Amino acid sequence: MEKNDVKHYKLFMLGGILLIIIGLIFPFISQTTWFNIIFKIRKAIHVGDSGHLILAAANMSFLYAVQSTSLFLGAILVIYYTDLKPTLSKFKTSVIFVLAIIFLNVANSMLSNLPWEPVSTILALIIALLIFEKLYGETNSLLQVSIVSIQVFFAFQWLNIMPLFSSYYIGQSDIPFSIKIAGLYLQAGSVLNFTGFAFFLPFIVSAFITTTLFISYSQNIHMMKENYEKEREIQNMKAKELQSRIYKEVNSLVHDLKTPLVTIRGLNSLLAVSKDQGKLAEYSGRIDNSVGKMTEMISSFLYEASRQKLQAIELISYIRAQLPLEDDTIKFDIKIGDSLPNIYVNKVRMARAVINILENAILAPCKHSYKYIIFEAKSVDNGLHLVVQDNGTGIKEEDFSRIWEVGFSTNNTSGLGLPFAKQIIEDNEGTIDILSEAGQGTVVTIFLPSIYSSSEVEY
Amino acid sequence: MKMKSFKIIMLIALLLLLIVNATIFEKKKEASFNSLPSLPKPIAKEYALITSAGQGTDAYIINDIANKMMIHNYFMPQAEATNLEGINTLVFVVGYSPMGEKIHNVNYVSEKKRIIALLEKSNEENITVITVYIGGKQQREKRTEELLNIISPETDYLIGTKAANTDGFLSELAKSNRIPLTLINGVNDLSEPFASAFR
Structure with missing residues (x-):
């Protein structure tokens, strides 16, 4: 147990002892009110008005309820926060608890000379204990337990004034019996029975409803916290995935930068030995061209919105260079159509988007002996179609509507690939469509507008 | 029938049984004694x-x-x-x-x-x-x-x-x-x- 927990436990123990003391001295503090109850009974007999008896009963029930609740909560805190509880079973703890409360009530009765009502108090105690077990276990709130307990004890005290239950040894002590005998003398036995029920039933029902509400409120809060935690986890996961994606992009960029660099290096070594003035100009021009390509690549990476005018074949070649073609179980069929249009896109990012789609096709579960993926580029009206087709198991109908959701995945991936690809394609004025049939495979069609139909192109 | 509804019905039935029994119990008690209704002649004087x-x-x-x-x-x-x-x-x-x-x-x-x-x-x-x-x-x-x-x-x-x-x-x-x-x-x-x- 941590130091803070020990402090916490000691504080609750102290609170429990304080509540027991309040319960024990309560009859002395409230003595005047108890006297008033007797005066009300006398007045009722004298003036023949049973209304005074009901007032007396209400006062008595309230005083008994406050006293019983203090003792109940005090005993609960002391027993709950001692070292005793973890060593005993739930049943044994409850028995010890009931015995402790009975002892406290008897002690209180002897100290204050105020008789207690064993039957109704023990019945209320059992109900309050059952409610406590459920409520405190769920909400851990002493205030909520107090609100419910006082309702239960108040409800059961009303049984004491009902002549109907006298046979069950309920309401046999000094004050409740005086109220009942005065009520019977005033021919108000039925009134007392009715009043008893009229207070007992609503309060006991209210106690159960309040408990249910408190529990469901607590469960909702708990669920909200859990959802919040899950949301945070998803955010963390997304951030990690984003980092990994950036890393991948940087990797591919660095890889691509090697090609013009090798060209520059080779040309530079030729420059050193070449004496032909005409060749020098040609080499210098080609070096300049390579530097231009490198600048273009770096810009594509650094500025998401930047787009370049390029031939579709350039994009295809760039994608091809990054495809993992070493796996023998995967057969790639790359079909490139004739006279592909020029397009206006961010090459690096668009290539990543298409590779994401191709990676999905690679990872898709497959029932065949090998995975067959067709990557086709063809010219269509006003643009270019990039089609990725696989022979996997396809997407189930119930999952189809969720494929664009961030974090949704059926094969334990991050679930970010498809939304990421869609975002980039749309940023580049393109569209993406998916057709899938369970057991038949999936066809993804990406449309990119040709340079002549693109709205933002600058000539 | 759900267990919860069954429990509530049982509880209400028990409560009704207690009420009915209490009434019968009272009547039984009353019937078991013979009492002298009053004194045949006065024994006390006022004040x-x-x-x-x-x-x-x-x-x-x-x-x-x-x-x-x-x-x-x-x-x-x-x-x-x-x-x-x-x-x-x-x-x-x-x-x-x-x-x-x-x-x-x-x-x-x-x-x-x-x-x-x-x-x-x-x-x-x-x-x-x-x-x-x-x-x-x-x-x-x-x-x-x-x-x-x-x-x-x-x-x-x-x-x-x-x-x-x-x-x-x-x-x-x-x-x-x-x-x-x-x-x-x-x-x-x-x-x-x-x-x-x-x-």
């Missing part, structure tokens, strides 16, 4: 002094009955022997009440002394003593029984409830002290036997 033995609120009921029956009386829950001047009948309403004693700032010992002094004086003055106990068996605890035992030997007429005599305590008391006893069903049957002592 009566009504006092409490134990400071219970029951004394206020007897006072109300006496007033309604137009029996001239003085009502002094804490009457002393000196208050018996001019009194022909002393009515003790027995019932120990801790709260009643607290209100009057007396304790059980002083209450007992007061009662003994009253009994001695009434014996000297030849005053008729009527003892009334309207509590049940549950209320007839140790101190109330002691008070009844103290008062009964000097009592001329004992009125008690049937509920208080389920173990024969009151009938035994009447028998050993040779006093007439009336057992009533409840507090509402008290007027007739009480009045029969005077008229």
